[in-house]
Amino acid sequence: MKVTVLSGGVGAARFLEGLSRTIEPASITAVCNVSDDLTWHGLHVSPDLDTLMYTLAGLEGEQGWGVRGDTQTTLERLREIGDEEWFSIGDRDLATHLYRTGRLRAGNTLTEVTQALMSSHGVKVNVLPVTDEPHPTIVRTAEGDLAFQDYFVRLRGAVPVTGFEFPGRDARPAPGVLRAIGEADLTVIAPSNPFVSITPMLVVQGVRQTLARMPGKRIAVSPIVAGAAIKGPAATMLESLGYEVSATAVAKLYQGLIDLFVVDTADEALLPEIRALGMDAVATDTMMTGSEGRARVARNVLAAAGFGESVA
Amino acid sequence: MKVTVLSGGVGAARFLEGLSRTIEPASITAVCNVSDDLTWHGLHVSPDLDTLMYTLAGLEGEQGWGVRGDTQTTLERLREIGDEEWFSIGDRDLATHLYRTGRLRAGNTLTEVTQALMSSHGVKVNVLPVTDEPHPTIVRTAEGDLAFQDYFVRLRGAVPVTGFEFPGRDARPAPGVLRAIGEADLTVIAPSNPFVSITPMLVVQGVRQTLARMPGKRIAVSPIVAGAAIKGPAATMLESLGYEVSATAVAKLYQGLIDLFVVDTADEALLPEIRALGMDAVATDTMMTGSEGRARVARNVLAAAGFGESVA
Numbered sequence: 001m002k003v004t005v006l007s008g009g010v011g012a013a014r015f016l017e018g019l020s021r022t023i024e025p026a027s028i029t030a031v032c033n034v035s036d037d038l039t040w041h042g043l044h045v046s047p048d049l050d051t052l053m054y055t056l057a058g059l060e061g062e063q064g065w066g067v068r069g070d071t072q073t074t075l076e077r078l079r080e081i082g083d084e085e086w087f088s089i090g091d092r093d094l095a096t097h098l099y100r101t102g103r104l105r106a107g108n109t110l111t112e113v114t115q116a117l118m119s120s121h122g123v124k125v126n127v128l129p130v131t132d133e134p135h136p137t138i139v140r141t142a143e144g145d146l147a148f149q150d151y152f153v154r155l156r157g158a159v160p161v162t163g164f165e166f167p168g169r170d171a172r173p174a175p176g177v178l179r180a181i182g183e184a185d186l187t188v189i190a191p192s193n194p195f196v197s198i199t200p201m202l203v204v205q206g207v208r209q210t211l212a213r214m215p216g217k218r219i220a221v222s223p224i225v226a227g228a229a230i231k232g233p234a235a236t237m238l239e240s241l242g243y244e245v246s247a248t249a250v251a252k253l254y255q256g257l258i259d260l261f262v263v264d265t266a267d268e269a270l271l272p273e274i275r276a277l278g279m280d281a282v283a284t285d286t287m288m289t290g291s292e293g294r295a296r297v298a299r300n301v302l303a304a305a306g307f308g309e310s311v312a
Numbered sequence: 313m314k315v316t317v318l319s320g321g322v323g324a325a326r327f328l329e330g331l332s333r334t335i336e337p338a339s340i341t342a343v344c345n346v347s348d349d350l351t352w353h354g355l356h357v358s359p360d361l362d363t364l365m366y367t368l369a370g371l372e373g374e375q376g377w378g379v380r381g382d383t384q385t386t387l388e389r390l391r392e393i394g395d396e397e398w399f400s401i402g403d404r405d406l407a408t409h410l411y412r413t414g415r416l417r418a419g420n421t422l423t424e425v426t427q428a429l430m431s432s433h434g435v436k437v438n439v440l441p442v443t444d445e446p447h448p449t450i451v452r453t454a455e456g457d458l459a460f461q462d463y464f465v466r467l468r469g470a471v472p473v474t475g476f477e478f479p480g481r482d483a484r485p486a487p488g489v490l491r492a493i494g495e496a497d498l499t500v501i502a503p504s505n506p507f508v509s510i511t512p513m514l515v516v517q518g519v520r521q522t523l524a525r526m527p528g529k530r531i532a533v534s535p536i537v538a539g540a541a542i543k544g545p546a547a548t549m550l551e552s553l554g555y556e557v558s559a560t561a562v563a564k565l566y567q568g569l570i571d572l573f574v575v576d577t578a579d580e581a582l583l584p585e586i587r588a589l590g591m592d593a594v595a596t597d598t599m600m601t602g603s604e605g606r607a608r609v610a611r612n613v614l615a616a617a618g619f620g621e622s623v624a
Contacts, residue, residue: 041414042354073383077407081432083414091403095389101354102395120393 001307004029004184006211008197009036009048010064010231011223011288012190013055015301016125018294020056022302025124029180031207033192034110034129035137035166035200038149040087043097044104047149048197049114049129050096057121064231067092086154111174128176130201135168137196148196157233160240164195169203182210186305189220191286193234194253195241202257211257219260219305221286221297222247226266230287248273255279262286262304284310313619316341316496318523320509321348321360322376322543323535323600324502325367327613328437330606332368334614337436341492343519345504346422346441347449347478347512350461352399355409356416359461360509361426361441362408369433376543379404398466423486440488442513447480449508460508469545472552476507481515494522498617501532503598505546506565507553514569523569531572531617533598533609534559538578542599560585567591574598574616596622 001023005016007030016030033048047065054060054067061068070090078085089097096117103113109132118127139151140163151157181187192198202208211218224247229235235245243249247263251274254261261274264286274281284300287293296311303310315335317328319342328342345360359377366372366379373380382402390397401409408429415425421444430439451463452475463469493499504510514520523530536559541547547557555561559575563586566573573586576598586593596612599605608623615622 039417041410042356042417043410044354071385071403073385073403074406074410077404078410081407081411082428083407083411091383091385092389094386094406095393095395098353098355098386098390099393099395102352105351105354116394 001186002027002029002184004031004180004187006181006187006189006192006198006201007032007048007052008190008192009033009051010055012048012192012197013051013060013064014288014294015188015190015221015298016052017055017291018288018296018298019302020125021295022298026126029126029128029176029184031128031130031177031180031201033197033201034131035135035168035196036148036152037136038087038147040089040097042101043094044101045087045089045097046100046110046114046129049117049127050093052125052127053096053118053121053123056118056123056125056127059121061090066090087149109174111176126176126180128180129174130177130207131168131171131204132174133168133171135166135171135200135204137200138165138167139196140165152233157236161237163241164199166200166203171204173204173206177204178206178210181207182214183216184214185216186302186307187211187214187216187218188301188305189218189254189258191221191223191230193223193229193232193237194250195234195237199253208257217260217305218258219262219301220251220254220258221262221301222250222264222267224250225264225286246270248277251277251279251281260305262301313498314339314341314496316343316492316499318493318499318501318504318510318513319344319360319364320502320504321345321363322367324360324504324509325363325372325376326600326606327500327502327533327610328364329367329603330600330608330610331614332437333603333607334610338438341438341440341488341496343440343442343489343492343513345509345513346443347447347480347508348460348464349448350399350459352401352409354413355406356413357399357401357409358412358422358426358441361429361439362405364437364439365408365430365433365435368430368435368437368439371433373402378402399461421486423488438488438492440492441486442489442519443480443483443516444486445480445483447478447483447512447516449512450477450479451508452477464545469548473549475553476511478512478515483516485516485518489516490518490522493519494526495528496526497528498614498619499523499526499528499530500613500617501530501566501570503533503535503542505535505541505544505549506562507546507549511565520569529572529617530570531574531613532563532566532570533574533613534562534576534579536562537576537598558582560589563589563591563593572617574613
């Protein structure tokens with residue numbers, strides 16, 4: 001059984017970690033968003049790829065990103081020197097960005113560098129950046145167009161969003177991405193932000209079409225539970241874009257792309273309206289609390305998709 | 313009295329530190345070599361500028377470079393990840409390179425960034441990169457052309473040198489460089505490597521001509537004492553290029569550019585042959601041992617040039 005997961009950052013990482021302890025890690029491919037990537041003082045930082053790596057390696061920080069217990073010697077010194085630094089990077093985390101940047105400058109692709117990094121971290125899940133090309137998300141706001149991290153980290157997502165722009169929307173998929181989606185028995189859209197994690201991947205050449213036509217099962221797990229986002233700015237974005245803040249609103253965004261939408265038991269009442277969108281829908285426990293919670297959610301989602309049995 | 317010092321790394325830094333405790337630091341300009349600069353994992357590293365900064369700020373490491381007592385958390389992690397890293401950079405030192413790279417990418421010149429860094433480190437000496445443009449030293453060796461740090465750090469200078477190439481030899485001087493040399497009462501060529509610290513500066517547009525024509529006094533301090541280099545590969549280079557390894561050989565390289573050559577008392581016997589080159593020559597204690605030693609050498613060099621009195 002081959003499972004492909006379209007992945008953003010923290011939510012996807014936790015889901016994948018649970019999944020990798022439920023089925024053979026080598027049978028899982030994570031196609032990962034790179035539209036949050038940024039150049040930080042000349043270094044290529046890929047927040048979502050790194051969140052997957054640290055989480056799957058059991059190293060993730062308490063907020064879900066960075067390296068647990070990391071020090072900030074360099075960052076503190078940078079601030080002392082007078083740098084108005086708002087992006088927080090620890091000393092061990094920094095090594096990842098230096099390594100990636102060095103290898104990219106030496107002519108390696110992001111796919112190759114990601115493979116080397118995952119391997120050095122003992123990660124068995126096959127993690128693929130959705131593209132090797134630059135493909136940033138631009139967040140349109142009342143205060144002008146912003147790079148994603150500028151909006152999300154520097155401004156703490158506190159400025160109303162009016163839309164998104166993907167100047168790299170013609171980016172070509174990285175090697176293996178279309179095959180991983182097209183040949184999977186099951187493709188899961190992770191409980192990630194639909195606007196800035198999933199959509200940027202869908203606009204990469206061939207991804208949406210491959211997902212729409214794949215013969216296997218296609219499911220999505222709602223990142224919205226009981227009208228709120230588990231993590232990140234999904235709820236705020238839905239609201240400022242004029243959507244209802246609900247699992248149903250997310251299901252609508254995936255209409256025509258998925259067979260089944262999985263909501264949390266807290267949203268069981270929404271099942272009829274989601275089914276009315278022309279997709280199957282089930283409610284199950286999707287709260288990934290702790291290590292056991294992650295594995296339980298993975299098993300429940302697999303069961304909802306018809307693979308294996310659910311657990312309480 | 314205005315003094316300008318043509319500076320390489322460690323030797324120049326120690327001389328400047330002594331000088332800055334002998335005369336008003338703000339009356340000193342250090343024109344600094346940037347031909348050792350390298351791009352390290354995407355970061356712009358300027359070893360000579362940083363050595364001057366750390367030394368003048370009293371922070372220099374025990375080897376003369378880097379930050380004293382620095383940790384290597386990032387570097388150790390980088391090696392764990394599998395990076396075959398031969399250039400050793402500490403955590404605090406890393407902040408300097410991140411700051412410089414970020415400011416350069418934001419459109420600042422190296423001169424502007426250097427000024428900001430020196431200021432944040434409390435350095436009162438006016439430190440100017442000789443040029444704001446890329447101007448690398450290529451070391452020609454029996455094993456092919458090498459970037460300077462590749463030759464010096466990775467190969468530990470253990471491969472015979474056959475020559476040097478400066479592909480950026482048409483680089484324009486940074487703002488203030490020609491004026492600092494042309495208007496100085498005294499220009500000192502620091503006890504730095506003539507081939508890879510001083511010559512790269514002399515080939516920058518107008519530098520050699522300005523030095524040759526300046527009305528003030530021009531002196532050089534020998535980096536070779538008793539047939540050996542105090543620091544770095546100067547002796548090895550002289551030898552593999554077929555020169556005699558002596559202060560006289562260095563004096564010859566500066567013929568026509570300086571009025572006075574200062575050698576160590578250990579090389580007093582060389583004074584007649586140096587004077588035969590058409591320059592004045594004096595012997596004095598040039599061993600910059602400890603903080604007092606640095607100040608003593610600075611005073612002795614000033615005295616040899618006719619400014620103030622020498623000390624024992």
